[in-house]
Amino acid sequence: MMRQPRFKFRLYIAADTQNSIRATANLNAFCREHLVDRHEIEVVDVLREPKRAMADAIFMTPTLVKLVPIPVRRLIGTLSQPQLLLETFGLEAAPA
């Protein structure tokens, strides 16, 4: 069986706003289901690091950036559609 690539994410959130809490939860759930043991998540709170947000051009929260594998992709929102995440990350839907 082919070796599966590892995933590196960076999630920009705005402290504990509702959208940010949902996004964190949805991402964790997604990873638990589809990327077991092959993901890393870095969480950046823009309220604590506003300069970093500006530098990284993060204007909407929550924003998820998939750093690895390339290409880098950006997603905004609460990540509430797992099917869309699968397509965006190039992971075809797992066999039913």
Next chain:
Amino acid sequence: MKSIKRATNPGKAPTGIEGFDEITNGGLPHGRTTLVVGQPGAGKTIFALSFLVHGAAEAKEPGIFVAFEEASRRIVANAEGFGWNLAELRKKKLYIVDAQPKPDLVQTGDFDLTGLLTALKTQAKEMGAKRIVFDAIDVMLALLPDPAAKRREMYRLHEWLLEHEMTAIITAKAGGDEASSLTEHPFSFMQFMVDCSVALNHTVSVGVSQRNLRVQKYRGSTFDENEAPFVIGKKGFDVAIARTLGREDAVVSDERVSSGVARLDTMLDGGYYRGASVLITGFPGTAKTTLSGAFMEAACRRGERSMFFSFDSDGSEIIRNLKSIGINLDRYLKSGVLRIISARSMGGSAESLLVRIKTLAREHKARCVVIDPVSTLAKTGNELTAHGVAERLVDWSKADGTTLVCTSLLDEMSGQLEGGTPLQISTMADTWIHLNYLVQSGERNRGLSIIKSRGTSHSNQVRELILSESGVTLADIYTAGGEVLMGTLRWEKESAERVANEVAEVAGKLKRVTLNAEEAVLKVRAKSMDTELLAKQVEKTLLDRTTQSRKGELSRGRVRMRELRGGDRAGVRQNGRAL
């Protein structure tokens, strides 16, 4: 940028856009939010950017530009085109945020602007920003999944702006016409939220582009509610303003400037007023250009900087044509006192023409300006806006103290009865000179009359305008039997009168001579009769004397005879009895 010098209103943030600050009595509401809506290409970004540039460069109010639509690189490049030095400003006073959503951005679920606002807060604090622009907010709002979320984020933004006391502009695209932008637009709720709302409108009528700006609302301030045309010119935004109430009057002058035709100056009691607007109307070929050329020459001779806008012939043609009647503009053109702008090819709306005229005249520091013919303004674009343009043209010349001479073509079809010009500039002009033709016995002669001249006693008479190699002159005309005589008829009448005068003079002389002769005759006769009288008198005395002497002789004779007869006394007595 005159508006800066004016006393700035503490509650207002000047935009530096001449005209707009005037409409709004000082600019945008300070510390509040203004919504600018308009179709694509209406000039929203330029409007917002000039507000920031003015703040950063002139008003000591650094600003942030949040670009949702255009990349900062392109914005800077566009701004350079207007001569705004963004590179210099960007070092400290102007920050541009590239906030365009990436094309491959995936939206999944709800999101908010907290990230942006937090980042902006830090940035604003760091540079002490007082102004902020969110350009094309609709791009960002389009990503939000539902109307409720859009509304929520707009309120979040608004709250944030109020909290930080930033003077803000939010721009958003609106539909085709203004009505739909108010009612059906998805962001119509923003109209209620903001303190000031400005609509930019770009229409094309009969192939001519026309831009209008209208302040839709302005909480807590008076403003001009009418649509004001504007132009995106070389130096950015230029809003044309109609004279608003309460504006300071321009300084009026009692000084007179020569019209270039001595007789006309006399008719006008000394010439045009300095800073007046003069309208010369007439059919084609009635010497409108010539009359304005004479005015230009007079101005140049006084050493005043002058400008001649010609919309129907080239500069060199004008020089040549005027030279033929003794008006020599060549040397003034060379010395730089005079500039002739041949604007035959100048296109665009009446509004943009006005802006160009204003800019050029200001550059040249012209004190006397001729626009030949001003009716061109009505030709391009619809007459309604052209009328406003004419109004502003007159207004501008008065404010600047520029003496303006406009010619206007009268349509032969419209006739003289109406007497109006397409621009209705005639009602605004201070002096209105009308030239017309009089066709009589196979001749076409030019007549000049002063229809009105404010503040001057002027002649009511029609004069004949004569063009010759030695220049322009005016001649009295003859009225005979209720008809006005000009040209040859006038000449004939004049010579007939001369002959009649001569005849009368000769007849007088003749009469005098005969009378003299008769007098002499009478005198002679009187003298001869005198002599005759004298002769008669002499004769009479002579007669008296002879009668006397005969009587004496007779008595003496009797005595003698008696003596000789020797008669005695008695005999004498007898004799005497007997005899």
